[in-house]
Amino acid sequence: MKLNEKNVMLFALTCFIVVSTVWLFLNPIQPxxxxxxxxxxxxxxxxxxxxxxxxxxxxxxxxxxxxxxxxxxxxxxxxxxxxxxxxxxxxxxxxxxxxxxxxxxxxxxxxxxxxxxxxxxxxxxxxxxxxxxxxKNNFDRDIFLSPTPTSIYASIYGKKYHTLDNCPYGKRLKKENIIYFYSEEDAKALGYEKCKWCKEHEN
Ligand SMILES: [Zn+2]
The missing domain is CATH 2.40.50.140 (Nucleic acid-binding proteins)
Structure with missing residues (x-):
């Protein structure tokens, strides 16, 4: 191979590409x-x-x-x-x-x-x-619903939760819309208020 000008240029270019690739590999761009x-x-x-x-x-x-x-x-x-x-x-x-x-x-x-x-x-x-x-600054509890029935329930579309099975208002809820809470605290944290009838007829 003759060392003419074209070959020198090609060699220099190859060297440049190899060196820069290796350099980039060893020194990845830092954020x-x-x-x-x-x-x-x-x-x-x-x-x-x-x-x-x-x-x-x-x-x-x-x-x-x-x-x-x-x-x-x-x-x-x-x-x-x-x-x-x-x-x-x-x-x-x-x-x-x-x-x-x-x-x-x-x-x-x-x-x-x-x-x-x-x-x-x-x-x-x-x-x-x-x-x-x-x-970590926010220690608010993660709130989940119960997949199995509990005594604290509401309609997914409503704003009141019930605690008594025989509540006339609770009885009106469509079965497919009912959600069950693990605790009254959870229901309140999710924005539900206790039904007046259930409150009055407890105990
Ligand atoms: Zn009720």
Whole structure:
């Protein structure tokens, strides 16, 4: 092989590609800690903030089965945190591994690429490790419904709960709409008030 100008250029180019690939492999791009107010599209960032909003999907016994929206706020602004596919499933498992589960008010760290969706910034998590709980602040109990009948019941559409089987108002409820609570405390925490008839006829 003659060492003409073209070969030298080709050799130099090959060396450059190999060296930069190795360099990138040994020094992966590191995220930069930023405030929400400073992020730009394409940034690879770490943001620490409080969970401002967390919308979840629940089954009929209130067990969490999906994550619809997660928004964090670091005091300079708020930003959506998004994950897809397997990462989304793993993120939900991470959130649920705590008792009570991770929820609004908890202090977290997220890492990911900043993207724009419908005019709003969002951080896209690449893997579940990109989301970390730093401090649990919200210790509100997780409330579930009983899959088997209890003596505390209500209509899923109503606002009153009953404690007596023979309550005339309780008897009017459609069977398919009845939910059962583990405790009156749970019913109250979910916004139900005790039925007057049941209150008066207890004991
Ligand atoms: Zn009643």
């Amino acid at each position: 930069i800690e930023k405030h929400v107010s400073d992020v730009k599209e394409g940034d690879y960032v770490i943001i620490k903030g409080y969970i401002q909003e967390m919308d979840v999907k629940r089954d009929k016994y209130r067990h969490v089965i999906g994550l619809s929206r997660l928004v964090i706020n670091d005091g300079t602004g708020n930003i959506d945190v998004v994950a897809f596919g397997k990462t989304k499933t793993e993120l939900l498992n991470y959130i649920l591994q705590y008792t009570p589960m991770i929820k609004e008010g908890d202090y977290v760290e997220v890492r990911g690429k900043v993207s724009v969706y419908r005019g709003l910034y969002e951080v896209i998590l690449d893997k579940a490790d990109d989301f970390k709980l730093l401090k």
